[in-house]
Amino acid sequence: MPLSPYPDHLFGDLDQPPKGGLYQREHVTGVHHHAAKSPIQLLPGQPLTLSASTSSDLPVQGMWLSLSTDDWATQSDLPFSPTGLSWDTPAWLWLRSWELHLPPQPAGALLRYRVWAELADGTRRYAETQSATPQGATPYALWADPRPAPPAWAEQARLYQVFVDRFNPGSGQTWRQQDDLLSPFGGTLRGVTEKLDHIQSLGCDAIWLTPIFRSPSHHGYDASDYTHIEERLGSAEDLEQLITQAHQRGMRLILDFAANHCSDQHPAFQAALKDRHSRQVAGFKWKNWPDYVAYYGLANMPELDLSFGSPAHAHLLAAAQQWLKMGVDGFRLDYAPGPGQAFWTDFRRACRAVNPDCWLFGEAVSPADAQLALAGTMDGTLDFLTCQALRETFATGHWPLSRLAAYLETNRQYFPAEFSRPAFIDNHDMNRFLFTAQGRQSALESALTLLYLLPGQPILYYGTESGLSQRRSIHDHGSAGFDEARLAMNWAEAENHPTARLIRQLAAMRAASPWLTRAVWHTQGLDDRQGRLELSLSNPAEPTQRMGVQIHMKAGEVQVEAG
Numbered sequence: 001m002p003l004s005p006y007p008d009h010l011f012g013d014l015d016q017p018p019k020g021g022l023y024q025r026e027h028v029t030g031v032h033h034h035a036a037k038s039p040i041q042l043l044p045g046q047p048l049t050l051s052a053s054t055s056s057d058l059p060v061q062g063m064w065l066s067l068s069t070d071d072w073a074t075q076s077d078l079p080f081s082p083t084g085l086s087w088d089t090p091a092w093l094w095l096r097s098w099e100l101h102l103p104p105q106p107a108g109a110l111l112r113y114r115v116w117a118e119l120a121d122g123t124r125r126y127a128e129t130q131s132a133t134p135q136g137a138t139p140y141a142l143w144a145d146p147r148p149a150p151p152a153w154a155e156q157a158r159l160y161q162v163f164v165d166r167f168n169p170g171s172g173q174t175w176r177q178q179d180d181l182l183s184p185f186g187g188t189l190r191g192v193t194e195k196l197d198h199i200q201s202l203g204c205d206a207i208w209l210t211p212i213f214r215s216p217s218h219h220g221y222d223a224s225d226y227t228h229i230e231e232r233l234g235s236a237e238d239l240e241q242l243i244t245q246a247h248q249r250g251m252r253l254i255l256d257f258a259a260n261h262c263s264d265q266h267p268a269f270q271a272a273l274k275d276r277h278s279r280q281v282a283g284f285k286w287k288n289w290p291d292y293v294a295y296y297g298l299a300n301m302p303e304l305d306l307s308f309g310s311p312a313h314a315h316l317l318a319a320a321q322q323w324l325k326m327g328v329d330g331f332r333l334d335y336a337p338g339p340g341q342a343f344w345t346d347f348r349r350a351c352r353a354v355n356p357d358c359w360l361f362g363e364a365v366s367p368a369d370a371q372l373a374l375a376g377t378m379d380g381t382l383d384f385l386t387c388q389a390l391r392e393t394f395a396t397g398h399w400p401l402s403r404l405a406a407y408l409e410t411n412r413q414y415f416p417a418e419f420s421r422p423a424f425i426d427n428h429d430m431n432r433f434l435f436t437a438q439g440r441q442s443a444l445e446s447a448l449t450l451l452y453l454l455p456g457q458p459i460l461y462y463g464t465e466s467g468l469s470q471r472r473s474i475h476d477h478g479s480a481g482f483d484e485a486r487l488a489m490n491w492a493e494a495e496n497h498p499t500a501r502l503i504r505q506l507a508a509m510r511a512a513s514p515w516l517t518r519a520v521w522h523t524q525g526l527d528d529r530q531g532r533l534e535l536s537l538s539n540p541a542e543p544t545q546r547m548g549v550q551i552h553m554k555a556g557e558v559q560v561e562a563g
Contacts, residue, residue, distance in 0.1 A: 004396040006436045006473050010388050011365055023367075024090040029055045031063075033115040033127040034373055035140060035341045040416065041376030042142040044107035049099055052080060052115050052127060056094035059120035063098040066114045066134070071308070107146040110349070112308065112342065114139060139307060141345035142376060150379035150420045151357040153252065154330075155517055158507055159459040160204035163428050164188070164233055165218045166486050167462055168195050181483035184218040189234035193242045196249060198494060202465055203507020206252040206457075208332050210428060212239070215263055219428075219483075220256070221334060222263035222301050226319035236326075243327040252329035254359065259316050259347070260338030261295040261303045268311070269302050283312035295338075306343040313343065317350040324354040336362030336374060336381065344377035361420050368414055380420025383456045385411060390425050394447040394558055395437040401533040401551060405523045408535065412455050417518055423456035425464075432461070432485050435469045445502055446551070446560040452506035453537065453549060453562060455517050465500035466493040509562070513547070515539040524548070 013019045027034075036051040054060045063080035080098035088095050105111070114137045115127040126137035165184055168191030169175055176186035189212065199207060211220030214230045229236055246253050262269065272280040276289045285293035285303045295301040304312040320331065331351070336344065344362070351358050360378040364371045371381045389407045392399040415421055425447045426433040437443035444464075451458050462468075466489070474484045494500065510516060518540060525534035531553030539545035552559045 003398065004436050004438060006431055006438075006475075007396065007398075008388065008391055008430065008436065009475065010384055010391075010430060011367075014367070015388075021090050024088075028053060028088050028095055029091050029093065030058065030130045031055075031060075031115070031117045031125045031127045033138075033140070034370070036373065037142075037376075040372060040419065041148055042105060042109075042111070042144045043148055044109075044144040044146060045104045047104050048102045048142070050080075050102065050115075052098045052100075054096045054098070054117055055088075055091060056096070058117065058125065060096065060117045060125075061120055062118045063100075064116050064118060065100055066116065068112045069109070071110075072112060105142075105144045107144055109144040110345075111142040112139065113141070139340065139342040141308075141342040143345050143349050145348070145352065145376075147352070147356055148376075149418050151330075151359050153357065154359040154379065154420060154457065156511075156514055157206045157252065157359075157422075157457045158204045158510065159206045159208050159254070159422060159457060160199045160202065161208045161210070161424075161427060161459055161461045162192055163210045163462060163486050164192065164212055164220075165210075167191055167489050168491070170194055175488055178488050181480040181486065182218070184232055185488055187233070187489075189229070189238040189242050193238070193245055196242075196245055196251065200249055200251060202460065202500065202503050203511065204460060205250060206254060206329070207246065208254045208459070209256060211256045211258055211334075216265050216300075217263070219486075221258045222261065223258060224263040224265045224267075226262075226316060227322060240326060247327065252359075253327075254330045254332055255323055255328050256334055257320060257331040258334035259304065259306065259343070260335045261301040264300045264302055266302075268315075279311060282310050283315070295335075303338070306339045308342060308346065313346070317347060320347060320351055321354045324351060324358055329355070329357075330359030330361075332382075333360060333362040333378060336364045336378070337366055337370065341374065341377055344374065348377055359420070361422055372415065372419065375419055380415075380422070382459075383421040383423040386421070386423045386454060386456065387425060387427075390447045390450060391433060391436060394443045394450075395425075395433050400528045401531065401553065402526055402528050404551075405526055405533055405535070408454075408521045409523065412521070417455070421456035422459050423451055423454050424459040424461065425451055426461050426485070427459070428461070428486055429482050430485065431474055432468070432470055433464070434467065435473070435485070439469065440557075441467075441498070442557045442559060444499060446558040448499070448502060449506060449560040449562060450549075450551075452510050453516060453519075453547075455519060457517075458506075458510070460503065463487070463489050465503050466490050466497045467499055468493075513545075515542065515545055516547075519547075 031054050033052045038049045065078045066075050068075040080100045083099045084097045086095050117125045128138040131137050165187040167187040169186045170188045170191035212233050213223040214225035214228050268280040271278045285305050293303045306313045361380045362378045364381045365384050393404045434444050468490050470484045472479050519537040522536045524536045533551040535549040537547040550561045
């Protein structure tokens with residue numbers, strides 16, 4: 001297969017040795033906890049073990065946990081015990097491991113804590129931030145969720161991602177324009193409602209909408225008001241109509257929730273900038289007022305201070321509850337590593353209080369261990385690792401089939417079944433699969449076929465079914481960046497395109513074989529030189545339920561067969 005001229009950078013090149021090595025050094029040097037725990041979340045009535053590490057460049061005398069069960073009204077300090085010593089070559093240091101065992105907690109218990117090391121001079125060093133004071137420490141929280149598993153409906157969900165502004169203007173409306181990719185095109189919530197039959201015809205039973213809250217941008221990932229709908233997209237009544245009609249069809253609706261940062265036009269931020277004594281100052285992160293922390297240095301996206309007790313913390317929890325009360329079924333949590341583990345614990349608790357069956361999954365473009373560390377704060381994370389595997393195998397040609405086979409057998413072993421892993425081949429923040437594959441239909445069909453066989457919930461990015469691609473790479477000099485992959489939906493091709501027909505077949509197959517979500521994968525035959533891979537999928541609960549998968553690569557063409 002010829003290599004694609006459009007390389008991916010899904011993990012910001014963290015998967016490449018130079019950057020990955022630097023990450024590893026920072027990941028282990030100093031005092032760290034990384035929310036490491038066993039089991040992966042606090043379960044009512046079961047003990048829990050917390051883990052931490054320290055590096056040998058620090059004269060550590062002991063490790064401690066400051067624990068509160070009453071929102072820091074009182075606290076107690078509990079000691080960790082040393083459990084082992086290992087050598088880390090990238091950091092060129094010894095690493096000491098520590099553990100602390102917590103007794104069983106009742107359902108609904110909420111634990112807040114900080115992890116710190118005591119140094120030989122009597123000072124403290126708090127985990128992750130390396131702060132010497134608790135004010136600068138990373139806060140953690142654990143909640144013994146009475147219903148810790150994801151909602152039952154989510155296990156078999158098949159999702160369709162809608163970039164609202166680029167999807168459908170609605171009856172009687174036309175696109176505002178399609179030339180300036182950085183400006184609104186004119187898609188609306190009514191336009192989504194009118195296309196529910198189309199989405200359902202693809203076998204999708206859940207819809208993920210990109211942000212619909214008030215925002216000065218076309219993409220909405222910089223909210224200026226978390227409690228109102230952006231007028232360009234519609235009204236609260238339009239959203240209610242969409243929810244009602246989706247539910248009548250047995251479909252669920254998931255909203256995108258960007259909590260890490262907001263728009264610099266948000267009234268609270270404007271108040272904080274005008275008056276350093278305003279209560280709203282506590283809702284944002286500051287270097288030294290009025291110099292504020294901005295998301296990736298983008299001045300129009302100030303970062304929120306979501307620590308417990310801040311005005312932003314309380315406001316965002318209330319906003320999430322507002323939309324759940326309207327009937328929304330869950331949230332896709334944008335940039336999940338940003339707000340922090342403690343905030344997401346409170347967020348999950350607030351959401352479950354309104355709708356115990358809501359589904360919460362996060363966007364964490366992070367290494368596997370960092371994704372799993374979010375367990376207990378949300379139901380799971382988007383499966384960027386599988387996205388990378390499918391793109392590098394079928395779109396770019398960088399992975400041989402042997403690497404794909406090894407990945408398929410190991411990935412699900414690491415992530416437990418109760419940790420949701422919605423999977424996809426592309427989304428709004430990367431080159432479309434078809435573009436990266438240089439228009440090769442066989443590559444797209446192969447990737448989609450494998451996607452629908454995998455345990456994670458499949459996600460379709462709008463337009464995939466219609467052969468929608470893009471004009472240039474998001475990485476090209478002078479390009480519009482991510483917006484290159486956000487063209488207007490090509491409705492003339494949507495219904496009868498070969499990809500749409502394939503997707504309908506794949507959805508029917510998955511619906512008829514619900515055991516695929518827990519299938520065990522085995523490699524039966526492999527030959528990289530001949531471009532052949534044979535896999536066996538089996539139902540662990542019923543061994544007679546099996547499925548064979550054959551993947552063939554030859555002369556730039558790819559074929560995946562299942563049966």
